Amino acid sequence: MTTPVWRMAVEVDGMVAVHCVRAIETALVLVPGITWHEVTVGRIALDHDGRATDAALRDAVAVAGFRVRAIRSERRLPVR
Numbered sequence: 001m002t003t004p005v006w007r008m009a010v011e012v013d014g015m016v017a018v019h020c021v022r023a024i025e026t027a028l029v030l031v032p033g034i035t036w037h038e039v040t041v042g043r044i045a046l047d048h049d050g051r052a053t054d055a056a057l058r059d060a061v062a063v064a065g066f067r068v069r070a071i072r073s074e075r076r077l078p079v080r
Helices: 018-030 054-063
Strands: 005-013 034-040 043-048 067-076
Touching (some): 005 054, 018 034, 018 054, 054 067
Antiparallel strands (some): 005 067, 034 043
């Protein structure tokens, strides 16, 4: 059986520089289940195994000192 992967796109308010990206990357370790992430100024793209919730992402971003504007999520099957 193939395990689905969830892809999330998160828009973040208040990020203006590279140190903001590092703060978000550090805070993402608080969110269980993330298998891949890419953080750029104002955006986070990530894959997770189904355990990462919107609330957990919002909390992690808040710990870093920022606010989530929007979260989009879609379920995908991994490519083999």
